[in-house]
Every structure is written in structure tokens, then in C-alpha cells.
Amino acid sequence: MSPITRICALIAVLPLLPAAGPLPRPQRPVAKVVSSAWGEEAARDKAGEAADVIRIASTKPGMAVADIGTGGGYYVMRVAPVVGPQGRVFAQDLSPGVLERVRQRTRAAHFTNVRFVQGSQANARLPAASVDVALMIHMYHEIEQPYLLLDRLRRSLKPGGRIVVVDLDRPSEEHGMPKALLACEVKAVGYELISMTDIKQGYVAMFRPGVRPRPETVKACRG
Template identity: 50%
Template sequence: LVGSEGVVFGQDIMPEYLALLQRRVVRDGLSNVRVVLGEAHDPRLPAGSVDVALMIHMYHEISQPFALLWNLASSMKPGGRLVILDLDRPTYGHGTPPSLLDCELSRVGYRRLSRRETGPEEYVAIYAAPTPAQRPAPAAISASLRRTPCRAP
């Protein structure tokens, strides 16, 4: 899908998952896939390298969403999009309520472009990533959260 010049970053914070992916990359001869070990607060992707970031049924697993989203924005190209597929359930039920998702992403400067249901309790939401000038400073994010925390309904 990314063409002969495109690159796919397979990123996770779990080395064992990345080892499985790396074996598949080698087995299938996927020369355009780069396996990247990130951290809970930073995907560790190259700056300005990502057109589209996909988070599929995993947003609710993120332990440091504001730091991760802030650092992910650095990896996005101008006009980059973040696509999140998740379940409309409480986070303890392996989902993310859409209102919580919107709150967290907007605090870091992401702008929701669309959201639609894709199945029972499932949705896909697409956000425009903030440019460096649009992205608030970490201290401003913290102050905003102290005034009005993001909470699940």
C-alpha cells in the first residue's frame, strides 16, 4: 500500500512482540518495514517521517498518553494523520470512550477530523496531528489538565 518508496514502521514497547514482527519481516522479505522499539512515553520514530500513524485496539493500553501523543507529533509530517480504531468501552474493559479520546488528543493539539462506528461498540477516529507551532508545551498541557482533567464518562 505504501508503494516502492514508502516505509512502514512497526513500533511497540514490547520486545517480544517486535521479535515476532522482525521474524515475519525477514520471512516475507519486507524490505520497506522498519521495526522500532519505543518507550511508554515516546514511540521513538524519526522526526518528520510519518504520514499516517495507526493505533489499532491499543490506545487504552497507553500508560502515558499525553507524553506519547506529544512525542508522536514530532514524528508526523506536515498534514499527518493519526487513525485510532478502538472500542467504545471503559478503559478497564479494553476500550476508550470517544469523549476521553477527544479530550486527551485535543489537549496535545490534535484535531478530530472524523469518527464513525465500524461495528458493535467499535469506532475509528481520525485526527490531524499538530504542527510544532500548534503543539502546546508540556507545562501548558499539565496546567490544562489540573484545571479540567480528562475523565471517562
């Protein structure tokens, strides 16, 4: 790809964001954060969750992967060896204390390809055009402003980048996310559904950026 072609592709997926777009809040319960980790890591490994997600997301050496809402760092520890020293993992979370604990885990494992980002409920705060795969693992139902976060996340994806959501197919107040409601919310801000795959630990939904709608036209999906 020539430099000019690369720049044009980048511009195509990085539309300007309004200073304060009138994006709605979700019309469904938002689950409370009750733990920095989702389930026991050994049980998740036994169920093959991370292996399934890494395979479905086509994660490969040299890629950049963001673990949004990393919690205990379960995916950071499993993705970092996959992308390798030429790749990068962004461990992102709201809590500086959580990020410090994950930092200690990666330091003990001698991983040098992990970067740490403190975000907010409305903005992941990842660098522009930096991410091939953005993971949201068992946490989408806890996002207070999903429409705004997803809209802003678009600018952080590289050309061809995608977001991957893992959740349980049950009401958000029960720490899950109904499949149809998830697809409605993500598509409402201009993403296209690539696939939705059942796994032992719920389902994996993968999306790519499509045409971004005008923020004032976005309507909240009903839960």
C-alpha cells in the same frame, strides 16, 4: 513545493519540546496488556477491519505508516503491500521479543519496506518528520502516559501527517476507550479531530496536529 516552503512547513509542525514538560497522567484506568495480539486475524479480515482503516486513513503507495504497538504485526502485514516498495512501514512496540516475531513474519513475506522501532510508554521513538499516518490500533487504552506520548509523537509526523486511533466505545478498564474521552485527551495536547467513523470492530478516530499548547496548561480529562 520549493525547498524553502518545505522547510517552513516542517518547522510549523515541529515545535521544540521541553526537557521535562509537566504533562499529566490520565485520570482514568489504564488497561493492562494481556496479549500481544487483538483478536483472531481471520475474524478481523472477515469483518473488514484493516480494509476499513486503510481506506479511512487514505493510505496510498509511497506513504510512511507507523504501527504503534504493533503486537502480532496484523497491520504491518496488511499495510506493507499497500504502501509498496517506495513506501515504508514502522513496526513499533515496547517488546523486543514482539518485534522479532514480526520481523520473522515480514522476512517470510519478503517485505523489504518495514523498519523496526522499540519505543516506551512515553515515547514512540520514531524518526523526526518520518510518518504520514501513525496507527494506534486497539491499544490506546493501554498507554500509561498518553499525553506525553502524543505530544512527542507530533515531531515524528510529516507535514499533513495524522494519527489514527481504532478502539471500542467502552470503558478503558474493559479494553476500550469512550469516544468523547479519547477526543478530549488527544485534543488536550493540541490535535484536531478530523473524523470519527464507526466500523464493525469499533470506531476509527483520525486527528491532525493543531496548535500545541504550553505543557503546563494541559489538564487531564476525567474518565
